[in-house]
Amino acid sequence: MKNIHARTRKMLNYGNLEKYRIVAESLIVGLMVGLVIVSHRLILSKLFSLFNSFYSLGRENTFYIPVIFLVLIALGYIVGKFVKIDPMITGSGIPQVEGILLRKLKQKWYSVLILKFIGGLVCLGAGLSLGREGPSVQIGACVGEGFARTTKKMDNEKKYFVTCGASAGLAAAFNAPMAGVMFSLEEAHKNFSPIVLLSAISAALMADFASKNFFGLKPSLNFHQLSAMPLKYYWALLILGAVIGISGTIFNKGLLVSQNIYKKTNLSIEMKCIIPFIITGVVGLTIPALLGGGHDLIMSLQDTNMPINILMMYIVIKFIFTFACFGSGAPGGIFFPLLTLGSLVGDLVGIIMVTYLGIPSQYLLNFIVIAMAGHFAAIVKSPITAIILISEMTGSLNHLLSLAFVSVVALLVSDLLKTKPIYEALLERILKNNHLTLEGSYNRKTLIEVSVELGSNLDNHYIQDIIWPEGSLVVSIVRGEKEIIPHGDTLLLAGDLVTVMTNEKDAPIVLEDVGQKASCS
Numbered sequence: 055m056k057n058i059h060a061r062t063r064k065m066l067n068y069g070n071l072e073k074y075r076i077v078a079e080s081l082i083v084g085l086m087v088g089l090v091i092v093s094h095r096l097i098l099s100k101l102f103s104l105f106n107s108f109y110s111l112g113r114e115n116t117f118y119i120p121v122i123f124l125v126l127i128a129l130g131y132i133v134g135k136f137v138k139i140d141p142m143i144t145g146s147g148i149p150q151v152e153g154i155l156l157r158k159l160k161q162k163w164y165s166v167l168i169l170k171f172i173g174g175l176v177c178l179g180a181g182l183s184l185g186r187e188g189p190s191v192q193i194g195a196c197v198g199e200g201f202a203r204t205t206k207k208m209d210n211e212k213k214y215f216v217t218c219g220a221s222a223g224l225a226a227a228f229n230a231p232m233a234g235v236m237f238s239l240e241e242a243h244k245n246f247s248p249i250v251l252l253s254a255i256s257a258a259l260m261a262d263f264a265s266k267n268f269f270g271l272k273p274s275l276n277f278h279q280l281s282a283m284p285l286k287y288y289w290a291l292l293i294l295g296a297v298i299g300i301s302g303t304i305f306n307k308g309l310l311v312s313q314n315i316y317k318k319t320n321l322s323i324e325m326k327c328i329i330p331f332i333i334t335g336v337v338g339l340t341i342p343a344l345l346g347g348g349h350d351l352i353m354s355l356q357d358t359n360m361p362i363n364i365l366m367m368y369i370v371i372k373f374i375f376t377f378a379c380f381g382s383g384a385p386g387g388i389f390f391p392l393l394t395l396g397s398l399v400g401d402l403v404g405i406i407m408v409t410y411l412g413i414p415s416q417y418l419l420n421f422i423v424i425a426m427a428g429h430f431a432a433i434v435k436s437p438i439t440a441i442i443l444i445s446e447m448t449g450s451l452n453h454l455l456s457l458a459f460v461s462v463v464a465l466l467v468s469d470l471l472k473t474k475p476i477y478e479a480l481l482e483r484i485l486k487n488n489h490l491t492l493e494g495s496y497n498r499k500t501l502i503e504v505s506v507e508l509g510s511n512l513d514n515h516y517i518q519d520i521i522w523p524e525g526s527l528v529v530s531i532v533r534g535e536k537e538i539i540p541h542g543d544t545l546l547l548a549g550d551l552v553t554v555m556t557n558e559k560d561a562p563i564v565l566e567d568v569g570q571k572a573s574c575s
Contacts, residue, residue: 073249076214077256083201083215084222084257087194088264091226094171094193096268098186101179102346109181109338109345123335129176130331130384134324136173137383143170144383146185147192149481151220152241154195155213157562158485163203167196173385181334181345183375187227188387191238194223194261209500209558214253221254222261228274228389230446231255231262237439241477248551250503273449274349275423277356282452283420288459290407291424294400295460298425299467301399302432305392306468306476308373312381313483323383330379337375344372347387348394355401355422362405369398388476392433393426400425420456423448427457428464435468435475437461498558501529502565508548509574518542523567526556 108125112118137144142161147170153159174189198219202212217238225234235254283291316326337344343351351368360368376391404421407413423444430440441457506512512520517528517540530553531538531546538544546552552572556564 073252076211076249076253079201079205080215080218080253080256081260083198083218084225084260085264086201087197087219087222087257088226088261090171090193090197091190091223091261092265092268094175094190095186095227095265098175098178101175102181105180105338106342106345109335109342112339119339122339123332126180126331126335127328129180130328131324133173133176133331133384134322134327136169137327137385138323140165140169142166143173143192143385145380145385145480146188146387146477147195147385148188148241148387149477149484151192151195151216152477152481153484154199154216157565161196161199163196163199167193167200170196170385177379177384177386178346180331181338181342182330182379182384182386183334183337183344183346183348183372183391184379184384184386185347185388185390185392186386187224187389189385190223190227191220191387192223194219194221194226198222198257209498209561210502214250217250218253218257222257225258226261226265228443228447229262229265229269230274230443231258233439233443233446234258234261236442237436240439241434241436241475274447275352275444275449277353277419277423277448277450280419280423280448280450280452281416283417283424283456287413287417288456290411290413290421291456291460292463293407294403294421294425295428295463296467297403298396298399298428298460299432299464300471301395302392302429302464302468303471303473304373305376305395305429305433306473306479308377309380309388309476310479310483312377313383316381316383326382327384330382330384333375333378337371341368341371344368344375347390348372348397349390352394352397352422352426355397356419360401360405362402365398365402365405369395369402372398388433389430392429396426396429397422399429420453424453424456424460428460431461432464432468432473433476435465435478437465499555500558500561502526502554502556502561502568504552504554504565504568504572506546506548506550506552506572507574510548511571512546512550512552513548513574515546516542517544517546520546520571522554523556523560523564525560526554526564526568529553529555 108122112122142150143166150159150161154161170189170192177184178186195216198215199212202215207215221234221238224237225231235258238254239251372395379386380388400421404418408415408418427440427444430443431437440461444457445451445454528540531540531544532551554564554568
């Protein structure tokens, strides 16, 4: 009992020195994640070039085609074995990170780190229509968790470092530190305290520093001649937002349907992973521009006047190609494919606007860039991240207003079409099929932090009038710079950061219950 009380006092003791320690350790985590992701990107670049040359040989000499498919089948089988060894590496990895932060999933961080690193390289290097950002987020989260466990951090501190690692992973993958922070907090962590924000920023900036030392200061999507669109043409952006919202709905529902189709086949995991590799071989031999996440394809749109029929064909094939790859469960993300599809749809709408509706051709590139943010907002339902991500990736703030305008319109249209956030929908499926036992003990205590939203069931209510989950205790309330010792007659207000103590075993249930009460949604 004495050990339990000592542990509890330690968990509540978060003075300035403790905060500084966490921030300092977040810098270390950020540097470690940055170096891991940099090595992943460097190896991936070499592998992708190698496979492109491989497919080029097949197009020039049919003798190599059987060899290409034999290699791809073998690689698909190996990736399937990886997924069978550790199912937590399947797909993007972002829903799994969310599950860990919600305390509903656990992982063997070292197993996921190694298998996701290698499996992601194989899938992305071969040219599957998947992105590197999801694996980067999960790999970063694994590094953060590994650091926390190796240094024997308390349970609530582990979540800080998982969030830090995830932020750093996305920052290093895209050279976009603020987007990495915002995504981890807006999409994954959801409720966060100032110390979580500060530590996530520290880790993301350090990872971005490491990345830029290897890849330079240029933004990921270095568009030239990108100027702000005049307000008189915003009617065209309204149409663009509506089309992008519909496209985002197709993307979300298509991903979920593709998973259902694979599931109904009752094929082995190895066979499911072989299928996208075979499809990739076909694409590589016929339309190599559609290979991979699509970075090069996006960049080519600024200099290529693609015919509408070719553009429409690319859009349809890229949709189907992405569904076939992601639905199989192969390790890989959806960020770049969804951005690529957004840019293609934006290019199509822009060409129509320029050709038939009088929009000056100099703004065609704006449709391509702005559509990417709208597509992200419609699919992920994280509009702030979408705006920051595209701004950082393009290195320009000239189109900030138009980015926000299209993102909001696309988000509203997807909401009207009853589209669920893709990572939330994927997490629900993982939890439904998850057979892992949650870690934790009834004797070990942990802390849960939630922020009270305006209009929620906690806002403007006394603590004694709220039905709290069994086995939970409100131990602290932070209001601005002031920390309040809670009593039954303490009135909770919007903006309060409420800390609740419970045992580790019940933490997922308590977090869900209190989180719902603190949210106005």
